Amino acid sequence: VSAPEFTLTILGSGGALPVPGKYPSSQYLQYRNQGYLIDAGEGVQVQLARFGISHSRIDHIFITHLHGDHYLGLMGLLFSMHLTRRLSALHIHCHPGLEDIILLQLKMARSVLSYRIHFNPLQEGVSGIIFENDDLTVSTFPLRHRVPCSGFLFREKLLPWKIIKDKMPDQMRLQDIALLKQGKDVVDDLGNIVYRADAHATPPPPPRSYAYCSDTDFDPAVAASVKGVTLLYHEATFAESESVRARETFHSTAREAATIARMAGAGKLLIGHISARYKGTEVLLEEARAVFPETEVALDGHSHKVEPQPLRQTAE
Amino acid sequence: VSAPEFTLTILGSGGALPVPGKYPSSQYLQYRNQGYLIDAGEGVQVQLARFGISHSRIDHIFITHLHGDHYLGLMGLLFSMHLTRRLSALHIHCHPGLEDIILLQLKMARSVLSYRIHFNPLQEGVSGIIFENDDLTVSTFPLRHRVPCSGFLFREKLLPWKIIKDKMPDQMRLQDIALLKQGKDVVDDLGNIVYRADAHATPPPPPRSYAYCSDTDFDPAVAASVKGVTLLYHEATFAESESVRARETFHSTAREAATIARMAGAGKLLIGHISARYKGTEVLLEEARAVFPETEVALDGHSHKVEPQPLRQTAE
Numbered sequence: 001v002s003a004p005e006f007t008l009t010i011l012g013s014g015g016a017l018p019v020p021g022k023y024p025s026s027q028y029l030q031y032r033n034q035g036y037l038i039d040a041g042e043g044v045q046v047q048l049a050r051f052g053i054s055h056s057r058i059d060h061i062f063i064t065h066l067h068g069d070h071y072l073g074l075m076g077l078l079f080s081m082h083l084t085r086r087l088s089a090l091h092i093h094c095h096p097g098l099e100d101i102i103l104l105q106l107k108m109a110r111s112v113l114s115y116r117i118h119f120n121p122l123q124e125g126v127s128g129i130i131f132e133n134d135d136l137t138v139s140t141f142p143l144r145h146r147v148p149c150s151g152f153l154f155r156e157k158l159l160p161w162k163i164i165k166d167k168m169p170d171q172m173r174l175q176d177i178a179l180l181k182q183g184k185d186v187v188d189d190l191g192n193i194v195y196r197a198d199a200h201a202t203p204p205p206p207p208r209s210y211a212y213c214s215d216t217d218f219d220p221a222v223a224a225s226v227k228g229v230t231l232l233y234h235e236a237t238f239a240e241s242e243s244v245r246a247r248e249t250f251h252s253t254a255r256e257a258a259t260i261a262r263m264a265g266a267g268k269l270l271i272g273h274i275s276a277r278y279k280g281t282e283v284l285l286e287e288a289r290a291v292f293p294e295t296e297v298a299l300d301g302h303s304h305k306v307e308p309q310p311l312r313q314t315a316e
Numbered sequence: 317v318s319a320p321e322f323t324l325t326i327l328g329s330g331g332a333l334p335v336p337g338k339y340p341s342s343q344y345l346q347y348r349n350q351g352y353l354i355d356a357g358e359g360v361q362v363q364l365a366r367f368g369i370s371h372s373r374i375d376h377i378f379i380t381h382l383h384g385d386h387y388l389g390l391m392g393l394l395f396s397m398h399l400t401r402r403l404s405a406l407h408i409h410c411h412p413g414l415e416d417i418i419l420l421q422l423k424m425a426r427s428v429l430s431y432r433i434h435f436n437p438l439q440e441g442v443s444g445i446i447f448e449n450d451d452l453t454v455s456t457f458p459l460r461h462r463v464p465c466s467g468f469l470f471r472e473k474l475l476p477w478k479i480i481k482d483k484m485p486d487q488m489r490l491q492d493i494a495l496l497k498q499g500k501d502v503v504d505d506l507g508n509i510v511y512r513a514d515a516h517a518t519p520p521p522p523p524r525s526y527a528y529c530s531d532t533d534f535d536p537a538v539a540a541s542v543k544g545v546t547l548l549y550h551e552a553t554f555a556e557s558e559s560v561r562a563r564e565t566f567h568s569t570a571r572e573a574a575t576i577a578r579m580a581g582a583g584k585l586l587i588g589h590i591s592a593r594y595k596g597t598e599v600l601l602e603e604a605r606a607v608f609p610e611t612e613v614a615l616d617g618h619s620h621k622v623e624p625q626p627l628r629q630t631a632e
Contacts, residue, residue, distance in 0.1 A: 016395070016399055017396055017399050017400070018361060018362055018365065018392075018396070020365070020366075042359065042361075042362075043358065043359050043362065045334060045358075046334055046359065049334065050336075066421075066424040068391055068421070068425060069395070072358075072388070072391055075384055075388055076334075076340075076384055079332070079384045079385070080333055083332055083333050084333070097423075097424035100420060101417075101420055101424060104413075104416060104417055104420060105382075105384070107413075108382040108413035108414070108416075108417060108463070109383050109463060110462060110463050146426060147424070147425060147426050
């Protein structure tokens with residue numbers, strides 16, 4: 001019994017200043033055969049190609065805020081989608097100014113794209129579901145940064161219960177099976193239980209989820225927004241020695257990212273957006289792991305399955 | 317006697333669609349210790365870093381037109397100049413819409429740059445000198461494309477004549493030397509020649525020049541604009557088999573680029589902006605060389621000295 005594919009690929013893990021091997025912020029999330037692009041730093045189309053990801057899979061793009069290192073690759077991607085004759089509509093979830101930026105650049109290029117763009121404006125400080133389909137819901141929640149900034153939470157919907165084939169009576173009706181798949185007991189007209197769900201089916205694994213916190217001051221409200229998340233990406237621009245600078249610039253330290261993961265009861269933490277001033281990431285990783293051991297550093301081109309962490313072995 | 321450094325480095329040689337190893341259009345021209353950026357396709361700041369060129373050397377940026385593959389890397393570069401605390405003013409020579417695009421993005425980012433930008437608007441269809449300093453003049457001339465588009469011609473100023481030390485009389489006055497350095501004879505009050513310039517000094521080499529024609533339909537007027545240029549870059553999006561498509565899209569074939577070089581009496585031709593449809597460049601290079609033998613294909617990271625071509629050996 002394998003769960004549907006739910007995989008995050010880091011396209012760009014860097015901070016505001018480019019560093020060799022680290023593109024600015026961008027991620028690709030795949031659920032089954034659907035691709036979601038999250039932020040779109042400069043060079044995102046090149047990174048997609050490098051990692052063998054076709055942009056034709058992407059119907060939804062989510063942009064957290066309007067700082068250049070999070071969206072400057074979008075326009076090039078939009079033009080390439082046009083040049084490769086995309087037809088299906090594209091949905092861009094973003095703060096309102098980005099629509100103006102895109103439309104102005106299309107106007108100056110005298111371009112009419114081969115496909116439609118639907119803009120779904122985010123509202124500053126507002127939480128809630130912004131998209132859902134059969135598989136997933138996507139919610140937004142506020143991040144605290146120098147400009148309006150929003151995080152995104154991708155949560156899979158509850159999968160159906162799995163019918164235990166050996167225990168399925170021959171006369172079971174299709175509507176009974178449908179009920180069992182929803183985890184509901186089958187009852188007769190008198191209210192007597194005919195088939196108990198937990199006897200004829202096994203419950204699905206708990207829904208998996210991924211949360212993306214691109215640029216944010218340390219904010220406990222973020223932990224509440226992503227409570228119980230399976231995989232959390234949280235920026236960690238600075239080491240603890242630069243915590244004053246973190247406050248001034250509305251960024252977080254690695255330790256603070258880990259604190260959010262711990263408060264949220266996250267399964268695993270990825271840190272990224274590390275300032276170009278740090279040549280290695282050991283110090284930040286160490287500071288984060290002291291608070292939240294299940295921490296890794298996001299690296300360009302690395303993929304991460306969104307899945308519960310295996311239970312830790314206790315040392316003898 | 318070595319002439320001042322005058323070198324072109326190709327930062328991006330590709331066309332509108334990215335190809336592995338080919339960034340979109342961007343070039344860096346160096347004269348002495350001054351750097352000039354010509355077009356700024358996506359990823360230009362990464363390319364500058366890769367080829368060891370500090371963006372702090374660049375005070376003037378020239379953008380030919382507002383198609384994404386020629387300017388989408390500019391905004392990231394401007395932000396990086398800000399983050400590295402640039403102080404000196406930056407001059408951007410471009411068609412007017414780019415100023416709106418930049419100012420809108422700065423506004424959305426709530427950013428006030430650490431340095432001033434002076435925009436020097438180009439006028440559609442207008443030729444003329446747009447910048448000059450002690451070393452160079454930069455002129456613009458019209459290209460024929462789907463949007464307002466301008467080429468640029470960088471021409472060094474005449475270097476001083478070189479005094480022949482052995483033939484310099486001891487009593488020569490400073491003002492006499494200054495005259496000879498300008499190639500002028502020194503005459504006495506009666507109009508008699510005291511020192512002949514060509515006897516006491518050697519004339520400088522002819523001024524070198526570089527012309528950049530980013531995106532253009534085949535247009536003989538371009539050849540007139542770049543007459544006698546030392547090094548010519550001319551786009552060659554298509555092979556001759558796609559000449560109809562070239563007309564439709566306001567682009568040139570390699571053979572047409574070579575025809576412009578030949579009409580202009582250029583010293584050498586570089587072709588680039590080759591469509592991603594061509595896996596190799598042999599066909600285009602062959603078609604161009606049939607018309608203009610001194611043709612090369614522009615490649616990312618390659619540098620070209622702007623210098624007269626050595627005389628060709630005639631075959632026995």
